[in-house]
Amino acid sequence: MINEKKFVAVIGGWQPTPQEAKLAETVGRELARRGAILVCGGLGGVMEAACLGASSEGGITIGILPGDNRQAANPYVQIPIVTGLGFARNIIVVKSAQAVIAIGGSYGTLSEISHALQSGIPVIGLNTWSLSRGGQQDNSIILAQSPAEAVNKALSLITN
Amino acid sequence: MINEKKFVAVIGGWQPTPQEAKLAETVGRELARRGAILVCGGLGGVMEAACLGASSEGGITIGILPGDNRQAANPYVQIPIVTGLGFARNIIVVKSAQAVIAIGGSYGTLSEISHALQSGIPVIGLNTWSLSRGGQQDNSIILAQSPAEAVNKALSLITN
Amino acid sequence: MINEKKFVAVIGGWQPTPQEAKLAETVGRELARRGAILVCGGLGGVMEAACLGASSEGGITIGILPGDNRQAANPYVQIPIVTGLGFARNIIVVKSAQAVIAIGGSYGTLSEISHALQSGIPVIGLNTWSLSRGGQQDNSIILAQSPAEAVNKALSLITN
Amino acid sequence: MINEKKFVAVIGGWQPTPQEAKLAETVGRELARRGAILVCGGLGGVMEAACLGASSEGGITIGILPGDNRQAANPYVQIPIVTGLGFARNIIVVKSAQAVIAIGGSYGTLSEISHALQSGIPVIGLNTWSLSRGGQQDNSIILAQSPAEAVNKALSLITN
Numbered sequence: 001m002i003n004e005k006k007f008v009a010v011i012g013g014w015q016p017t018p019q020e021a022k023l024a025e026t027v028g029r030e031l032a033r034r035g036a037i038l039v040c041g042g043l044g045g046v047m048e049a050a051c052l053g054a055s056s057e058g059g060i061t062i063g064i065l066p067g068d069n070r071q072a073a074n075p076y077v078q079i080p081i082v083t084g085l086g087f088a089r090n091i092i093v094v095k096s097a098q099a100v101i102a103i104g105g106s107y108g109t110l111s112e113i114s115h116a117l118q119s120g121i122p123v124i125g126l127n128t129w130s131l132s133r134g135g136q137q138d139n140s141i142i143l144a145q146s147p148a149e150a151v152n153k154a155l156s157l158i159t160n
Numbered sequence: 161m162i163n164e165k166k167f168v169a170v171i172g173g174w175q176p177t178p179q180e181a182k183l184a185e186t187v188g189r190e191l192a193r194r195g196a197i198l199v200c201g202g203l204g205g206v207m208e209a210a211c212l213g214a215s216s217e218g219g220i221t222i223g224i225l226p227g228d229n230r231q232a233a234n235p236y237v238q239i240p241i242v243t244g245l246g247f248a249r250n251i252i253v254v255k256s257a258q259a260v261i262a263i264g265g266s267y268g269t270l271s272e273i274s275h276a277l278q279s280g281i282p283v284i285g286l287n288t289w290s291l292s293r294g295g296q297q298d299n300s301i302i303l304a305q306s307p308a309e310a311v312n313k314a315l316s317l318i319t320n
Numbered sequence: 321m322i323n324e325k326k327f328v329a330v331i332g333g334w335q336p337t338p339q340e341a342k343l344a345e346t347v348g349r350e351l352a353r354r355g356a357i358l359v360c361g362g363l364g365g366v367m368e369a370a371c372l373g374a375s376s377e378g379g380i381t382i383g384i385l386p387g388d389n390r391q392a393a394n395p396y397v398q399i400p401i402v403t404g405l406g407f408a409r410n411i412i413v414v415k416s417a418q419a420v421i422a423i424g425g426s427y428g429t430l431s432e433i434s435h436a437l438q439s440g441i442p443v444i445g446l447n448t449w450s451l452s453r454g455g456q457q458d459n460s461i462i463l464a465q466s467p468a469e470a471v472n473k474a475l476s477l478i479t480n
Numbered sequence: 481m482i483n484e485k486k487f488v489a490v491i492g493g494w495q496p497t498p499q500e501a502k503l504a505e506t507v508g509r510e511l512a513r514r515g516a517i518l519v520c521g522g523l524g525g526v527m528e529a530a531c532l533g534a535s536s537e538g539g540i541t542i543g544i545l546p547g548d549n550r551q552a553a554n555p556y557v558q559i560p561i562v563t564g565l566g567f568a569r570n571i572i573v574v575k576s577a578q579a580v581i582a583i584g585g586s587y588g589t590l591s592e593i594s595h596a597l598q599s600g601i602p603v604i605g606l607n608t609w610s611l612s613r614g615g616q617q618d619n620s621i622i623l624a625q626s627p628a629e630a631v632n633k634a635l636s637l638i639t640n
Contacts, residue, residue, distance in 0.1 A: 114591035
């Protein structure tokens with residue numbers, strides 16, 4: 001059954017650097033090879049690159065869209081979810097995943113990282129935000145040095 | 161590509177009559193046979209019966225869950241979407257579909273019918289609510305007499 | 321303390337008939353005279369007429385806005401709540417009230433009526449939707465013949 | 481009119497240190513003295529301390545609640561907004577304000593900071609998160625050393 005598959009969100013900005021886009025595509029490809037289902041925000045940039053990668057390996061891609069228009073999904077989204085909730089859809093992206101891989105990203109990505117950590121969903125970071133509080137580094141974001149390492153860590157942390 | 165497939169929501173209560181459950185299962189089965197993807201609220205009753213029907217024909221089922229727990233999905237949901245939004249997830253159920261089939265149901269179902277009509281998404285009704293305003297019947301809910309007719313009408317009304 | 325005051329939502333369309341607008345203004349005025357706080361969707365039509373009425377009697381008005389712009393509130397909203405959630409804000413309008421008065425309205429109003437009934441919040445109707453299911457009239461919407469009667473019924477049904 | 485008043489959100493955790501609670505109370509008091517309306521998440525900890533401070537100076541307090549129960553609001557909330565949206569209400573807290581003051585806090589607070597920065601709403605920080613990206617400090621959170629300075633900066637940054 002498909003629902004024994006693992007669901008992993010890939011989050012990041014819609015204006016990635018070429019390097020970030022490449023990371024996202026490789027993460028998407030690797031997730032599909034490993035049989036995981038990709039969840040993302042459904043739009044361009046990191047989201048599209050990850051969906052492209054997953055699709056190229058026959059993987060399933062879910063896009064949780066902020067607007068009212070399913071046509072706004074990037075062309076590699078197979079399952080568009082139309083929320084009409086604006087940025088509040090960010091919380092659904094992470095809650096629908098069992099682990100999150102963050103690649104670069106701006107404040108929207110940071111909100112997704114925050115919501116994931118708040119919900120106890122593991123977050124793996126590739127060139128993304130780092131956090132500190134009261135002068136103390138917060139190490140909740142699990143660092144990875146490569147797409148393969150990010151996917152390995154994400155999948156190994158899914159237990160439920 | 162999967163996203164050329166048609167997405168149809170099946171809505172209805174979690175305490176259906178046996179007849180309503182049977183209608184829902186047949187609708188789910190027929191949607192799967194016709195290659196459509198089933199969207200629902202992911203829980204029991206009409207939602208579960210429709211997912212059971214679709215699954216039995218190899219169809220794809222999406223459950224937009226109100227709570228925070230993916231395990232709350234009925235066993236026939238293949239793609240659980242975890243919103244944590246409570247009943248506000250109702251609006252996502254209908255917006256993620258291109259047509260809606262309503263079977264029986266209570267006020268939650270009525271809210272979904274309303275949101276669909278508000279968004280211009282066609283609603284097909286099987287033994288469900290009927291509406292009037294100022295003493296005038298509102299005929300926006302398209303009546304069907306059988307699951308096959310409901311599915312036919314739903315699929316034929318999807319143009320985008 | 322203000323929070324011992326009663327919160328009543330006034331719901332209805334943004335394109336009311338002149339008679340509906342007049343009803344809404346009178347309801348708003350009467351709610352303010354009785355010391356209740358008005359909750360609404362914050363935009364024009366019935367919402368604006370009700371806020372105008374309440375403001376003219378020194379009442380407090382809350383507008384739960386669908387968009388991202390507080391300036392979209394009608395000029396009689398004193399407390400704009402900015403949700404960015406689109407029509408999903410409808411559910412917040414009714415949940416934030418202890419009773420709901422529906423005046424005319426279209427499918428958005430019907431969604432609010434549905435969400436209120438689903439949550440056990442009493443709904444008083446003035447020239448609004450009527451519902452039936454399986455050929456049986458549903459009498460959950462409490463009918464009123466005048467603004468004063470609607471306000472009386474709404475306030476008397478608030479117990480929590 | 482009340483809606484010429486300024487709306488400022490105070491965000492922070494529900495388990496503050498005694499020092500953070502004291503900061504929040506002083507911020508609330510100072511906002512009320514300056515005629516601003518306090519917006520918060522409506523629950524305990526920093527939220528309650530800020531509402532207590534504002535109430536003690538006759539200020540108006542708005543609590544955007546995550547659950548379905550208005551009684552969950554802290555006793556100093558005058559305007560409870562009942563969302564039923566869980567943590568997705570965080571985004572409404574910040575969008576309903578024209579400036580945000582963050583005091584301490586955990587991942588929920590970080591999500592609010594992120595949503596505010598994403599929406600272009602200024603964030604003033606008192607002993608809260610600090611952010612960096614790609615080894616570069618992000619200075620979007622405006623630092624303050626005292627409640628008075630935080631309130632001054634928040635009010636001076638509201639232009640709309």
